[in-house]
Amino acid sequence: MVSREERAWAAGFFDAEGSASAFAGRHSMRAEVSASQASRTGVPEELRRFQAALGGLGAIYGPFRGSLYYWKSARYEVVFDTAIELWPWLSQPKRDQMLRTLENGMGGSTRKRRAFDRSPLVEVSHDRREELAWAGGFFSGEGSIALFSDSRTRRDYRYGSLYVTQATADGTTPVTLLRLSGALFGLGRVRGPFTRHDPWSKLPQYRWSIRSREGVQAALAAMWPWLGSRVRRKAEETLRTINGQTRRYAERDGRGRWSTHADLRAGPASSNLALSAARRWPSGPAARPGQSSGRSTRPVGTFG
Secondary structure (H helix, E strand, O other): OOOOOHHHHHHHHHHHEEEEEEEOOOOEEEEEEEEEOOOOOOOOOOOOOHHHOOOOOEEEEEOOOOOOOEEEEHHHHHHHHHHHHHHHHHHHHHHHHHHHHHHHHHHHHHHHHHHHOOOOOOOOOOHHHHHHHHHHHHHHHHHEEEEEOOOOOOOOOOOEEEEEEEEEOOOOOOHHHHHHHOOOOOOOOEEEEEEOOOOOOOOOEEEEEEEOOOHHHHHHHHHHHOOHHHHHHHHHEEEEEEEEHEEEEEEOOOOEEEEEOOOOOOOOOOHHHHHHHHOOOOOOOOOOOOOOOOOEEEEEEEEO
16 A cells, blocks of 8 residues: 555655646547656656556656656546545645646546546645655655855865756746745745746746755755655765865955865764764754855756
């Protein structure tokens, strides 16, 4: 039997990468549900895990364009069962999308109407662990882990960052980003809107991000039990990098020039902080807001 936490993870992943739509088929209206993920090493583990969380519903197709895989189904009963399984943890935009798909894809089919009326979509309360599982699924689908350098300090010094970017058609802050921050004890900040300078999207963009070392470690620790091996490997690599350095800070001298100094008050932090905090769950890490340090940074390596 699939646990509630695993279905909460699947709902978070669907909030990030899933889609539901209705379209005109050859003889009647059709409903379709799908989720996508890219991988150059075979079927992404996230899609296999998502399918397993739904009890084996749907099928996985790909690769397309070399690295893109899809989990999908155009069977009305599967679309409806997917909605039932994920409903208690889905965010409101995906709930609205699911309802529109089910209603528009029904057409005049008596069989589909009976399927839709078979079980009501009901609210179910969920606890903090389920909300963290949702956050782990959402970050697994849409999140990125990056290393940045600071032009005011040594260029070989790296700062860690977690971020998730989403777009909205109406220009309002995405509820999923606000929910992610709330699930992670208020860690991170949501900024926007801004415009991307590439052909992927012209919609207003918003970004949730954490750039402080303590915030990055605390957020990863909170989500750790629900992160997959691919994300964990990148997280461990990033933590080893940022914690294997002596902390440095920059300040201006009397002539207004920048100079850098080692922060001798706090030596290299333990690279096992996030991992040890995760093992202490459910007591969990002490949440500290991951506020931006105000540094002017440039990315030197990303995952996501």
